[in-house]
Amino acid sequence: MTAPSRPAQVAAPRPRFHPGLAVLLACSLTLWLSTTAVAEATAPRIAEPALARLLGALTGIDGLLRSQEEVIREAAAEAAPGARIEVRGFPVRGAGLTRDEVLTGSPEAWRRTLLDQSAALLYRDGTRPLADGATAARFEAGGGAWALSLLGGRLHDWFVRLRWLPALATLVLITGVLATQGAVRRWRVLGLALAGGAAGPVMFALAGIAAARAFGGPPGTLSGEAATVVAILARGPLIEGGAVVLGGLALWWWARRPVEEDDLAARLAAARAERDARRRAAAGLPPEPRRPRD
Incomplete structure (x- = not known):
């Protein structure tokens, strides 16, 4: 006597990937950091x-x-x-x-x-x-x-006043990225979008400092004082943007680690899948197709 077959589990629909959201997030973050600077x-x-x-x-x-x-x-x-x-x-x-x-x-x-x-x-x-x-x-x-x-x-x-518009847009787009991508990929995409969006103000600040050093004159002259002012003004976006770039890269690196090695929930899911596979084999049922990972 064979065991009654269990109804096949229907996989939950995967969230649809919208790559344009990540690009919009990077652009919005660039505007936010620039207006804040x-x-x-x-x-x-x-x-x-x-x-x-x-x-x-x-x-x-x-x-x-x-x-x-x-x-x-x-x-x-x-x-x-x-x-x-x-x-x-x-x-x-x-x-x-x-x-x-x-x-x-x-x-x-x-x-x-x-x-x-x-x-x-x-x-x-x-x-x-x-x-x-x-x-x-x-x-x-x-x-x-x-x-x-x-x-x-x-x-x-x-x-x-202006900087609040890209700030709100950035928060909305972060929510969109987290809601429309897989559990693992969402953090990788978010990290890359943050790093890419903050890289613009950082590069602009570095270019300003390099130009000030190249064309600045001695102290007391107009070119020298202008170079000093440019270096002072570029310090803020360089520090703030650099912190966001490092944070985004750290998030991307963390999300690239194999989830099965560190995540207890993933190990429990693997144990349940192995148990279900043994039961299906004992019942003479074909194994369930493996779901693709994010």
Whole structure:
């Protein structure tokens, strides 16, 4: 007497693979990291010191203060207590020195004060604080106003809001990748997509640093200060993007390991399959076809 045959188990439908999701995920992650890098680079704690560096080179403030040091001190000596002393030829309105700062400070201290005030004004108000006159006209004609506007607070506010769009898209696409691929493949694809998407900002940051080192001049010159600013601004995307690249590659490497060697659930499934095969053989039934692995 033969044992009654058991109904064949119907395999659950495999999730459909959509390779375009992985590509979209990589592109969305690139946009997310890029917009986040711009938002962080234009934050006040980074942008204002960068603006001060560029202003120092663009305005020629060192020579300006050296040539007017005696005039500035004489004006401070004749001024009333608490009065502000304007530096003629400096192209930023609203930036000046108090009488006490002139009388007790050095030209280097004056320089720091003027540049810090000017950087804060330009970050808040854009290029509107630039004064009229021949000096300001030369400053704007040389592209200085446009370069400084790239580090303004208005651009920062815009990118702070913009970065949430690719962030939400990235989360949705990660969910899609996990839902439409097999149990093992999903982690490999996710790891490669993360590494590939973060590689773009990393390569861009490395290219910026390489260009800054190649074309940057000595400290104090416009090219030298611009190179220093580029290196500072590239540090954020390089660190953040590099961390995502390493994390994605680690996830991809982990998912490539044989699951049967380390996964208890896989070993239990193999034991159940072997038991079912023995039962089917004892009942004279053909073995079940093996399911392809992910």
